[in-house]
Amino acid sequence: MTQTSTKFAIANLKGGCGKSTLALNLAAGLMRRGNTALLDADPQGTLEHWLNHEKTSGMPRVVATGRELPMHISCAGDSHQYVVVDCPPALGSGYTETALEKVDILLVPVLPSPPDLWSSVHMVEAVEQARKVNPGLRAYFVRNQVEPKSALSNAMRQAIASCGLPALESTLGRRAAYRWAALEGISVYQFGARGEKAVSDIESIIEEVLNHD
Numbered sequence: 001m002t003q004t005s006t007k008f009a010i011a012n013l014k015g016g017c018g019k020s021t022l023a024l025n026l027a028a029g030l031m032r033r034g035n036t037a038l039l040d041a042d043p044q045g046t047l048e049h050w051l052n053h054e055k056t057s058g059m060p061r062v063v064a065t066g067r068e069l070p071m072h073i074s075c076a077g078d079s080h081q082y083v084v085v086d087c088p089p090a091l092g093s094g095y096t097e098t099a100l101e102k103v104d105i106l107l108v109p110v111l112p113s114p115p116d117l118w119s120s121v122h123m124v125e126a127v128e129q130a131r132k133v134n135p136g137l138r139a140y141f142v143r144n145q146v147e148p149k150s151a152l153s154n155a156m157r158q159a160i161a162s163c164g165l166p167a168l169e170s171t172l173g174r175r176a177a178y179r180w181a182a183l184e185g186i187s188v189y190q191f192g193a194r195g196e197k198a199v200s201d202i203e204s205i206i207e208e209v210l211n212h213d
Helices: 019-031 046-050 066-079 095-102 114-130 151-160 176-184 192-210
Strands: 006-010 036-040 062-064 082-086 105-110 138-143
Touching (some): 006 095, 019 176, 036 066, 046 062, 095 114, 176 192
Parallel strands (some): 006 105
16 A cells, blocks of 8 residues: 655765665664665665674665666555655765655764865755755755754754755764664664664754655
8 A cells, every 4th residue: 555655864975974874774763763775775785784683683784776766766656655765875876866766855963074065065966956856845954963062063054054955953963872872773763872862863863864855
């Protein structure tokens, strides 16, 4: 039975920005709201390596997409309330471009450093191209590894404002829980008390995006 779904793409051209971390934990949070599919379009297969298959209770199933990405996004959207696509850190392969033409929301994680921000500017161009096919695409920067009292983190917020895409008010803090959860092959939702602040980060992002007017 076909149902209305909300589809997310997580993308950035800069490796190491926390793209897969956001994709997996976002999917874990969305799964608590409805049936969720997690698509791994990154040839590196980070999500498959991440998940400990002995501890996947309560976690969305990872689908390896490859060349069948368009079909997987459409099929997942027909049978799931939420779809999250982890895109490769590159343009030109067609995977990211295809995802942006089919999803509702793009989240671009960016670290608080000028080189990361400069590389992310190219995502703005990709969004502009995708909107020619998918005019309803909503796109946001997500500031990652934010330290509230850091002058650099605050300066990056101002710099992002001039890049052509809005930034979410919600951020991902610089937290060991994200790294430990990855080492254990789980999401921060399965990390107990040690993951509470990280869970709060993810929940804030989900609520801000889903409740957007």
